[in-house]
Amino acid sequence: MTSSDLRPRPDGAAVRRLLRDGVLTVDGRLVEASNTTLRGTLTLDGVSAHCVYKPIRGERPLWDFPDGTLADREVAAYLVAEALGGELVPPTVLRDGPFGTGSCQWWIDEPDGAAPLVGFVAADAVPPGWFPIAAARDDDGTAYTLAHADDPRLARLAVFDAVVNNADRKGGHVLVGPDDRIYGVDHGVTFHVEEKLRTVLWGWAGRTLPADLVAALAVLADRLDADLGEQVAHHLTLGEVAALRARVDRLRSTGRFPLPPRDGPVFPWPPI
Template sequence: MTVLAEKDALELLGRGTIEIEGRLVDASNTTLRAEITLDGLTRRCVYKPVQGERPLWDFPDGTLAGREVSAFLVSQATGWDLVPPTILRDGPLGPGALQLWIDEPDTAEALIGFVPAYDIPSGWLAVANARDEDGDAYALAHKDDPRLARLAVFDSVINNADRKGGHVLYPATGSIHAVDHGVSFHVENKLRTVLWGWTGKSLIPEATDVLQQLTERLDGELGEALEEHLTVTEVQHVRLRVRRLLRSKRFPKPPQDWPAIPWPPV
């Protein structure tokens, strides 16, 4: 299937006709897979209606859908193409987040997972120890891969509280995409991720320029766009997190007062 340019994908999502196929039952909130068609072009998408969101005590403001869209806007500003095209629009069940569906080939090789503790693959970074039902030792680990390193920087910026391995997709293009950002952008440090392999290490070289560009854009159109979905204080804290990363030039360390790894991790 031909890969859509971002502009074309956003046009399709914004103006296409939505036909719901079914519900993704593993999701904690109402998450629907749908087909969307415009001028003879049809693609799949994910539709998350606001009315299907369960209230979260620690995210009382705005909507999860708005946070999904905000994650795309930040991703778009980085130029790293991490989050699939995502918009907020009316659908069959009212307003919600609409995101382009990402197909993964059967041969896609995951870069995050559990591996034998005594046989961690070369070029992988261990994150946490674990044991299976038989008591055998495993390690939660991920590959030391620049695509994941970009994602770790991105998650630090948006304060992602739920970066599971299963939220990272591997399309046939060789890139990676990340989904499920409804619990991001909190003003408190709630970073929870499986990508702790670079803890305390120097940021990847390209991150400095990207973060500097983000700083400028957050003071302009990006900041204004985020304020349509987040509180003013939440947007201010995005700026603060970017500045902290620029000052330290290092990947953050796990929080001490918040579980550092989501459950389940993958």
């Protein structure tokens, strides 16, 4: 049995058990990642699946995030995404591995030929139903536009990013799974107490939140006051948990997608 036999559903007990208890072997390294990011294979009771393993010892120090905390933030992001609904983040756990403790996340195989929902397109050829976000030119001076689809799955991901204060929502961190779900990955720089939202998903900025997202935020707020608050407190500081609650409350109060900050960067680099 392979990973294709177990759908990456966040409520799947079998998936979480495999992530948590499976024998983890490393297959190779994803060399484009800034921190040590390894592709691995998990095996348990005759079942095998691929995963992304990010050992804490491979995290590069950041000036604005405490050392050795990125793996915990990956797990906290999954817990919040699960409560928000929509299966936005592949199941993720904190566990031991060949290079020590780190985050372990279900691998998402994008189907061959899957059309991206975020990217640079020719300035005069923005697809219908897409939001133009920023203008750009290549070395030859050709004009391009950074844009993304007006897709309710992306809208939910944009709300999730605002909730977790995601400082690095690149277009390449948005995956389309074989089950036609949208997944956000790479959430190590999240949950800062200062406003650091940097994203390519600004298309809905300032617009009214759809009713389903308003309802999802209400559920998330209730969960934070109950079991979820205790769960994320194992991975974040008390100040970061308080800031998380405040961001949820602010989104519910305004009822709108957040606006880009007036000072400081609004896009990650590189954006894709």
